[in-house]
Amino acid sequence: MNAIVISCGTELVTGQCVDTNSAWLSTRLTAVGVHVVGHVTVGDDAARLSAAIRRALDEAELVIITGGLGPTPDDLTREAIAEAIHEPLQENAEALSQIRGFFERWQRPMPESNRRQAMTPRGCEVIANSRGTAPGILYRKDHRRLYALPGVPAELKAMFDSALAPMLDELSGGSRIESARLPCFGISEARLGDVLADLMRPGRNPAVGTTASQAILSIRVLAHGSSQAEARRLLDNDVAEIRRRVGEPIFGEGEDTLEGVVGALLRARGETISVAESCTGGLLAKRLTDIPGSSDYFLQGYITYSNASKMDLLGVPQALLTEHGAVSEAVARAMAAGCRERAGTDYAIAITGIAGPTGGSPPSHPVGLVYIALAHSGGVEVVRHLLGEHLTRDEVRDRACKVALNMLRLQLVARSGGPP
Amino acid sequence: MNAIVISCGTELVTGQCVDTNSAWLSTRLTAVGVHVVGHVTVGDDAARLSAAIRRALDEAELVIITGGLGPTPDDLTREAIAEAIHEPLQENAEALSQIRGFFERWQRPMPESNRRQAMTPRGCEVIANSRGTAPGILYRKDHRRLYALPGVPAELKAMFDSALAPMLDELSGGSRIESARLPCFGISEARLGDVLADLMRPGRNPAVGTTASQAILSIRVLAHGSSQAEARRLLDNDVAEIRRRVGEPIFGEGEDTLEGVVGALLRARGETISVAESCTGGLLAKRLTDIPGSSDYFLQGYITYSNASKMDLLGVPQALLTEHGAVSEAVARAMAAGCRERAGTDYAIAITGIAGPTGGSPPSHPVGLVYIALAHSGGVEVVRHLLGEHLTRDEVRDRACKVALNMLRLQLVARSGGPP
Numbered sequence: 001m002n003a004i005v006i007s008c009g010t011e012l013v014t015g016q017c018v019d020t021n022s023a024w025l026s027t028r029l030t031a032v033g034v035h036v037v038g039h040v041t042v043g044d045d046a047a048r049l050s051a052a053i054r055r056a057l058d059e060a061e062l063v064i065i066t067g068g069l070g071p072t073p074d075d076l077t078r079e080a081i082a083e084a085i086h087e088p089l090q091e092n093a094e095a096l097s098q099i100r101g102f103f104e105r106w107q108r109p110m111p112e113s114n115r116r117q118a119m120t121p122r123g124c125e126v127i128a129n130s131r132g133t134a135p136g137i138l139y140r141k142d143h144r145r146l147y148a149l150p151g152v153p154a155e156l157k158a159m160f161d162s163a164l165a166p167m168l169d170e171l172s173g174g175s176r177i178e179s180a181r182l183p184c185f186g187i188s189e190a191r192l193g194d195v196l197a198d199l200m201r202p203g204r205n206p207a208v209g210t211t212a213s214q215a216i217l218s219i220r221v222l223a224h225g226s227s228q229a230e231a232r233r234l235l236d237n238d239v240a241e242i243r244r245r246v247g248e249p250i251f252g253e254g255e256d257t258l259e260g261v262v263g264a265l266l267r268a269r270g271e272t273i274s275v276a277e278s279c280t281g282g283l284l285a286k287r288l289t290d291i292p293g294s295s296d297y298f299l300q301g302y303i304t305y306s307n308a309s310k311m312d313l314l315g316v317p318q319a320l321l322t323e324h325g326a327v328s329e330a331v332a333r334a335m336a337a338g339c340r341e342r343a344g345t346d347y348a349i350a351i352t353g354i355a356g357p358t359g360g361s362p363p364s365h366p367v368g369l370v371y372i373a374l375a376h377s378g379g380v381e382v383v384r385h386l387l388g389e390h391l392t393r394d395e396v397r398d399r400a401c402k403v404a405l406n407m408l409r410l411q412l413v414a415r416s417g418g419p420p
Numbered sequence: 421m422n423a424i425v426i427s428c429g430t431e432l433v434t435g436q437c438v439d440t441n442s443a444w445l446s447t448r449l450t451a452v453g454v455h456v457v458g459h460v461t462v463g464d465d466a467a468r469l470s471a472a473i474r475r476a477l478d479e480a481e482l483v484i485i486t487g488g489l490g491p492t493p494d495d496l497t498r499e500a501i502a503e504a505i506h507e508p509l510q511e512n513a514e515a516l517s518q519i520r521g522f523f524e525r526w527q528r529p530m531p532e533s534n535r536r537q538a539m540t541p542r543g544c545e546v547i548a549n550s551r552g553t554a555p556g557i558l559y560r561k562d563h564r565r566l567y568a569l570p571g572v573p574a575e576l577k578a579m580f581d582s583a584l585a586p587m588l589d590e591l592s593g594g595s596r597i598e599s600a601r602l603p604c605f606g607i608s609e610a611r612l613g614d615v616l617a618d619l620m621r622p623g624r625n626p627a628v629g630t631t632a633s634q635a636i637l638s639i640r641v642l643a644h645g646s647s648q649a650e651a652r653r654l655l656d657n658d659v660a661e662i663r664r665r666v667g668e669p670i671f672g673e674g675e676d677t678l679e680g681v682v683g684a685l686l687r688a689r690g691e692t693i694s695v696a697e698s699c700t701g702g703l704l705a706k707r708l709t710d711i712p713g714s715s716d717y718f719l720q721g722y723i724t725y726s727n728a729s730k731m732d733l734l735g736v737p738q739a740l741l742t743e744h745g746a747v748s749e750a751v752a753r754a755m756a757a758g759c760r761e762r763a764g765t766d767y768a769i770a771i772t773g774i775a776g777p778t779g780g781s782p783p784s785h786p787v788g789l790v791y792i793a794l795a796h797s798g799g800v801e802v803v804r805h806l807l808g809e810h811l812t813r814d815e816v817r818d819r820a821c822k823v824a825l826n827m828l829r830l831q832l833v834a835r836s837g838g839p840p
Contacts, residue, residue, distance in 0.1 A: 013456045015446030016631060018438065022461070026435030036433045037468060041442070041459035048457060211431055220436070275723075281709025282702030285723045289701025292777055292813060294725075300733065301723030303695075303705045309720035309763070313733075343729070357712055390526070390551060392574065393712055 001171065003034045003062040006052050008077055009151060010043040012067075021066045021156055028160060032168045033177045033224065034062060044068065049080035053146065057084070061144050064164075067151030069134035071113040077148050078137070082121040085139055085146075092120040095135040102133050127163045131155040136163065176228040178235040182219040182242060183256055185406045187249040189217055195245050199238065206238045215399050216258075219246070251409060258405040259287040265412040266297040266347075273408070274343030275301040276314055276335045278326065278352040279370065284401045300343050304335065314338030314350075327352050329371050333380050336373035347411070348375040349404045355396045360389070367391075370400045374407045383407065421591065423449050423456045423482040426472055428497055429571060430463040432487075441486045441576055448580060452588045453597040453644075454482060464488065469500035473566065477504070481564050484584075487571030489554035491533040497568050498557070502541040505559060505566075512540040515555040522553050547583045551575040556583065598651040600659050602639040603676055605826045607669035609637055615665050619658065626658045635819050636678075639666070671829060678825040679707040685832040686717040686767075693828070694763030695721040696734055696755045698746065698772040699790065704821045720763050724755065734758035734770075747772050749791050753800050756793035767831070768795040769824045775816045780809070787811075790820045794827045801827065 005025050011017045022039040029036050037060060042048045049068070056063040068077030082089045096118035103110040117134050120126060127136030127147070132155040137148040147164060149156050184192065192210050193200065196219070199208040206223035221238050225231030243250055252261045266273060275284050285301035288294055302313045307326055310316040315338040316331055324330040332352050340348035353370025354360050360367035368387035373380055387399045425445050431437040442459040449456050457480060462468045469488070476483040488497030502509045516538035523530040537554050540546060547556030547567070552575040557568040567584060569576050604612065612630050613620065616639070619628040626643035641658050645651030663670055672681045686693060695704050705721035708714055722733045727746055730736040735758040736751055744750040755770030773790025774780050780787035788807035793800055807819045 007459075012443070013446055013458060014450045015443040015448075015456070018440050018443040019459075020438050023432070023435040023438040026433055028435070030434045036435070037463065037465075038433060038472070039427075039439075039459070039461035043457065045457075052458075211436060213437070218436075277702075277705075280706075281714070281718070282697075282705030282721060282723070285697075285702030286700075286706050289723075289725065290814070294701070298701070299726045300729035301702055301721075301725075302733075303702070303709075303721030303723070305709065305715050305721075306719045313720060313722075355712075388526075394710070 001034050001062055002060040003029050003036045003064065004056040004060040005029075005036065005039045006049070006056060006063065006065045007039065007041045007151070008044065008049055008065060008068040008080075009041075010045075010074070012041050013043040021151065021153060024153070024157065025064055025066070025160065028165070029062075029168070030222075031177060031179060034168065044074040044076055046076040046080045046083065049076060050083040053080060053084040057141075057144055057146060063144075063146045065146070065148040066156055069117065069136070069148060069150050071111070071116050071133065075116075078116075078119050078121070081124070081137060081139060081146065081148060085121055085123075085141070087122040087124075089119045090122050091115075091118050092124075092126050092135075093118075095120055095126045098126065098128055098135050099133050102129070127159060129155055129159055130162065131158045138163070176225050176231040178223050178225070178228070178231040180221045180235055180239050181254055182221070182239065182246075182250045183252055184217040184219065184246065184249040185215065185251055185258060185402060187217065187246065192217060192219065192246065196242065199242065206234050208238060208242070214395075215402055217249075219250070248410060248413070251406070258402055258409060260291055262405050262409050262412065263288065263291040263294055263297065265409065265416065267293075269412065269416065271346040271412075272297050272299050273347045273349070274299055274339050274345040276339035276348065276350040277301065277303050278305060278310070278335070278350075279355040280351045280353075280397045280400050281305060281355075283397050284349065284351060284404055287401055287405065299345055302339060302343075310335060314342065325365075327354055327365060327369060327371065329373075329382050329384060332371035332373040333382050336375035336380050336382075340375040346376065347408060349373070349408060350375075351400050351404055353396070353400055355393045355400075356389075356391075357393055362389070368396050370396070370403070372400060372404045372407060374404070374411060376411060381407065381411075421454050421482055422480040423454045423484065424476040424480040425449075425456065425459045426469070426476060426483065426485045427459065427461045427571070428464065428469055428485060428487040428500075429461075430465075430494070432461050433463040441571065441573060444573070444577065445484055445486070445580065448585070449482075449588070451597070451599050454588065464494040464496055466496040466500045466503065469496060470503040473500060473504040477561070477564055477566060483564075483566045485566070485568040486576055489537065489556070489568060489570050491531070491536050491553070495536075498536075498539050498541065501544070501557060501559060501566065501568060505541060505543075505561070507542040507544075509539045510542050511535075511538050512544075512546050512555075513538075515540055515546045518546070518548055518555050519553050522549070547579055549575055549579055550582065551578045558583070596645050596648040596651040598643050598645070598648070598655040600641045600655055601674055602641070602659065602662060602666075602670045603672055604637040604639065604666065604669040605635065605671055605678060605822060607637065607666065612637060612639065612666065616662065619662065626654050628658060628662070634815075635822055637669075639670070668830065668833070671826070677710075678822055678829060680711055682825050682829050682832065683708065683711040683714055683717065685829065685836065687713075689832065689836065691766035691832075692717050692719050692764075693767045693769070694719055694759050694765040696759035696768065696770040697721065697723050698725060698730070698755070698770075699775040700771045700773075700817045700820050701725060701775075703817050704769065704771060704824055707821055707825065719765055722759060730755060734762065745785075747774055747785060747789060747791065749793075749802050749804060752791035752793040753802050756795035756800050756802075760795040766796065767828060769793070769828060770795075771820050771824055773816070773820055775813045775820075776809075776811075777813055782809070788816050790816070790823070792820060792824045792827060794824070794831060796831060801831075803827065 125138040139146040223235035316334040335350035356367030545558040559566040643655035724730040760768035776787030793802040
C-alpha cells in the first residue's frame, strides 16, 4: 500500500514551525509495511490544498492530511476535501455532539466558532478526538482512503492510535514487518559497509541499511514475514549476525544513547563517576545528568575553564601547564587523576581541547584537537583526537563528549566481562 | 516570486529523520519576500524525484532541492535533474577540481566514488561547497531557477548564504522587505499582546506578530516599502516604539541568545562569572561556554549533584542541608556565596531544584521547583520558581538556566546604567 502525507499550515511553509508530524506518521506507517512515497506541505490555501489532495488520491491508496481542522477561518482542510471530492460541506450531527461533549467534560461553554468544526463533506465519516475539539474525517472511495487528522501532535497521535492503527494492522493482514535499530560509535560508515556488504545488498529480506547522524551510526534492519513470528525470526537472526560481526561499536538498541547505556552500566555495578571539563564546558556533565536518577552514580563535576581553576580545583601542577600547555596529554591525565581523587569516585573523565572557532594554532594545535582522559582503579588512559577543523564549535564539543562516554562504556563493558 | 522546496531522502519518507532543512530555507526565503507555496519530500527514487522537479518547475519560479548529492548509489538528485530537464549527465571539470581541492585541504586521498559527485546535467552551473565534497547545481531556464543543494544542514546553510542569498537580495529589487526579531524573556505572550495590540492588527504595515518557543518570546516585525530605505524607516520606527513599550524583557535582537547577551555585557565590563549547579547538571555552564571566547569571562564551574559535593566544593554547612534540604532558598544562597568566594569571580550563579520526572514531593516540593541565586558585590539575590509539573526534565532544566541567565542580565544592565 502506497501512502502520501499532506501537512497543512502557513506556519510550515514560512518555516516558523518544523513539521514533525509527517516523520512521526511515516515511522508508524513504515513499521506496518505501508510504503510512504512522499510528503507534501502547503499553506492555509484551500485551492492549493485541494489540488494536493486530488493529486495524492491519484497516486496513493492512503492519504493522510494533518492540520487545518481548527475553528478559525484559516483552517481550510474541510473545505479543501469537499472541493477535491466534489461534495458539499454539511453540519455533521455526530461531529457536533463530539465537540459539545468535549466542552462539557472540560466544564466550559462551547464558543460558537467551534461549530465550524462539525462541518464535514457529505458522505464522509467522523473520527472521535479524545484530546481536543477537532473531529477527524475519513473519506473512502473504492480501495482508497483519505484521513484528515488534527495538526496538534498529541491529538494527532491519539487519533492515529485509535482510528488508523487497528485498520492498518488489519490491512497488513498476514504479512508482517519487524524492525530494529542498532546504534554504533567508534567505527566508520565505510567499514560498516564492508563488514555488512552481503546483508546490505538491494532486495534482500531483511533489508539492512546504515545512517549517520552527529557521529552516531545506526544499523537499521527491516524484516518482512508472512507472519509476525516469521518476521521476528528473520529479524532476530540478522540482529545476532550483525552483533557478531560488528562487535563492540554497537552500544545498544532502539533509542539507546551513550549516556543512557553508561548510566545503566554504572548503576548495575554500583559505581560512581565525576568529570572535569575544559573545552566542553559542562556538556559532558549535562549529558550524564540528562538521565533521570543519574544522581545515583554522578556525584560531581568541575568545569575548569581557566588555568588557575585547573590548578585550584584539580591540583594540576603549574609546571605541567607551563611546559605542555593546557591542551596536552599530560594535563588531561593530571585533570582526570585529580578529579577522581578529589571527588572520590570510581571513574573520572577529563576533557581538554580547542573547540574553536578561534584559539587554534595549526599544525600542532588545530581547532578540534582534544585530549580525553579516563581515570579508574587501573590507572589513567588518555586518547588524543583530531576531530577535524571543518567542525563547528558545537560539533567539536559534541564529538569530544561522545568519545569520552564511549571510552567509559568500553571500560565498563570490559570490567563486566565483555559485551552481553 | 513563488518557490517550492523539495527534500530528497528515504530516511525522510520513512520518518527516520525529521526534515529541518525545508523550514530553515523557508524562513530565509520568506524573509526576503519569496512566497514559499509548498514543500515536497520524496525518497531516493529518481523517477519520483524527477516528476516532482518537473511539476515544481511548472508551478514556481524558484525550486530548491536538498539532499541526494552524495557519492553513493542512492544519491540520485543529479540523475533526476538530468531526466527532468532532458539533458545528459557529464563529468564537470570545475566540479571535479572542487572535489579534489576538498580532499587536498583535508590531506586525505580522494576515493574513486567521490568522482560521481562531479557529474552534472549538461548546461548546468556548479556551486562551490565550502564545507563538504558535494558541489551544488544551478539550472536556469528563462526566468526560472532550480538549485540543488546538499542535504547536510551545515553544507546547505553555507551554500545558501554564499550562492542564493546574494541572488535573492538582487531579485527582490525595488520593492523591499525589512524584518526584525526582538527576543524577550520574563513577560507573558498575553501581556505582550495587550501592550502591542494596535501594532498587531491584521493588514497593518509593518506587520507585527509574536511567537513563543521554549519560553523565549519573539516579537517579529516585517516592513514592506517601495524602497529599501522606506522599508528600513518603517521598521526602525516600529522597533523603537516596541522597545519603548516592552522595555526590559527585550534582551536583544535578531538571533541573540540570553547567554550571548550576558557574555557581551560581561566582556564589556571586564567582569567574570562562575556557576554552581545541582539540578541543571552542567547545562548552565554549557550555555555560557557555547559562546566562542567565553574563557575571557567564564572561569570555572562546580557541578554539585550530591550533598557531600555541596559541602566539599562550595562550603555549604551540613546544618543548612539537614534543616532546609538541598532544594531550599538557604542552600541556594550558600551555594552562590560559596561559589563566588572560592572561584574569585565578580558574579556567581547557583541553581538547585527538582528536574524530575521523579524526586518530587508535592505540594511543598513538586517537580519543577527551583531556587536560583545570584551572588555579586551587593549581596545574594534568590528567587523561587515553580516551573510547572507538566514540564519534562529537559524543559525544567532549560527554563531554570534561562531564569538564571536573565537574572544576571538584569543585574548587568542595571549596573551599566539601564537598557541601551
